[in-house]
Amino acid sequence: EVQLVESGGGLVQPGGSLRLSCAASGFTFSNDVMRWVRQAPGKGLEWVSSIFDSGGRTYYADSVKGRFTISTDNSKNTLFLQMNSLRAEDTAVYYCARTFGSDHYFGLWGRGTLVTVSS
Amino acid sequence: QSVLTQPPSVSGAPGQRVTISCTGSSSNIGAGYGVHWYQQLPGTAPKLLIHGNDKRPSGVPDRFSGSKSGTSASLAITGLQAEDEADYYCQSYDSSLTALVFGGGTKLTVL
Numbered sequence: 352e353v354q355l356v357e358s359g360g361g362l363v364q365p366g367g368s369l370r371l372s373c374a375a376s377g378f379t380f381s382n383d384v385m386r387w388v389r390q391a392p393g394k395g396l397e398w399v400s401s402i403f404d405s406g407g408r409t410y411y412a413d414s415v416k417g418r419f420t421i422s423t424d425n426s427k428n429t430l431f432l433q434m435n436s437l438r439a440e441d442t443a444v445y446y447c448a449r450t451f452g453s454d455h456y457f458g459l460w461g462r463g464t465l466v467t468v469s470s
Numbered sequence: 471q472s473v474l475t476q477p478p479s480v481s482g483a484p485g486q487r488v489t490i491s492c493t494g495s496s497s498n499i500g501a502g503y504g505v506h507w508y509q510q511l512p513g514t515a516p517k518l519l520i521h522g523n524d525k526r527p528s529g530v531p532d533r534f535s536g537s538k539s540g541t542s543a544s545l546a547i548t549g550l551q552a553e554d555e556a557d558y559y560c561q562s563y564d565s566s567l568t569a570l571v572f573g574g575g576t577k578l579t580v581l
Contacts, residue, residue: 386570395472396508396516396559398570412569446515454504455563455570456521463515 353377353459355447360464367437367468373430373447373461381405381425384450387432388457389443389466399445400432415441437468473498474560474573481579482550490576492543492560498571500541503563507536507545510557510575519558520545547578555580 359371371387387399400421401410409421420433430447445466449459475493482488492505499505505523508516518527520536523543535546543562547554560573 395575396561396572398572401570410568450570452504452521454506454522456504456506456518456561457508457516458518458521458527460515460517 355461
């Protein structure tokens with residue numbers, strides 16, 4: 352079955368760090384474009400970060416640039432998001448997702464993992 | 471403020487037709503980038519409904535359709551059913567921001 356499963360969320364204090372993982376199964380994503388999208392409680396969807404060409408190119412939303420790092424371990428078919436200097440406004444459900452086509456639509460989503468930044 | 475503008479809410483009775491608009495600008499929808507639509511049921515991850523303005527993935531009922539004109543796009547749902555009650559999001563690419571962008575979401579209530 353083709354699926355994405357996130358893990359690593361939890362409660363962290365402001366200024367702290369957390370590393371999210373996303374395990375892919377049913378396909379090999381080394382040539383795919385993988386992304387992280389987040390959703391704050393009761394709010395809409397926000398693109399966070401993208402990785403192309405197994406790390407050859409990475410992109411970040413301005414809100415997380417310099418604090419978050421996206422990466423992959425192709426041997427384990429796993430996507431990561433290293434989050435440092437966390438702020439209260441980073442509190443959200445984080446989804447990993449696979450995009451398709453030149454139009455970059457999100458065709459496969461994980462179930463999400465909740466990150467809560469609070470003292 | 472979202473780059474793509476959607477109405478916060480729409481409603482309709484079972485069997486009726488509703489439309490959800492998504493208004494962008496010359497750097498996203500108006501620049502020719504595709505518009506995609508997602509349905510998010512309560513407590514679940516988003517699900518792709520429409521991609522490339524008007525293409526339905528397999529398994530999505532033909533009650534859902536998309537269109538695009540100029541700097542705007544629309545999602546139409548005909549034969550409204552109770553299980554259509556959800557949040558709907560549009561998404562595109564913005565060349566000025568060099569980022570994928572979402573609308574703020576529209577909550578559909580089936581009366």
